[in-house]
Amino acid sequence: MATIYKLDRIDINILAVLQRNGRITNVELAEEVHLSPSPCLMRVKKLQQAGYIVGYSAQIDLARLGQTLTVFTEVTLKNHRQIDFARFQEALAKIDSCVECHLVSGGYDYLVKFVTAGIDDYQSIMEGLIDRDLGIDKYFSFVVLKSPITKQYIPLSRLFADLD
Secondary structure, three states: OOOOOOOOHHHHHHHHHHHHOOOOOHHHHHHHOOOOHHHHHHHHHHHHHOOOOOOOOOOOOHHHHOOOEEEEEEEEEOOOOHHHHHHHHHHHHOOOOEEEEEEOOOOOOEEEEEEEOOHHHHHHHHHHHHHOOOOEEEEEEEEOOOOOOOOOOOOHHHHOOOOO
């Protein structure tokens, strides 16, 4: 269970470094955030216990594994009751190829990111969603041709500069 822990500038710096390199040693991390190793490790453990650090993972170069297709899909539901949103989200959560789902404001309800084996795989997923009668009114697909900028980190120091 997450405990309450008030963040300061050093904590934000620790999080920023860890999101860029989760395999950094404690000694290197301590050096980078200008702490000695023992207090640095204590802070990392507190950040984990408080729920700020939820896990570590490897970043995979998909292109080296083989060809994939990334598609952003705008989805509009027929009805806008809470149960309709919940049912749709529950169905998407079970689809491994759905890597992001955002409830958004504007001209549609959801922006969903799929990474699939190809166009046939994507079409099969969408047909399956339609066949399940989840209340999808319409959807628009945007196939990614190239991703010139992708970042695996959030600019924490910029977003939370006023801490301390």
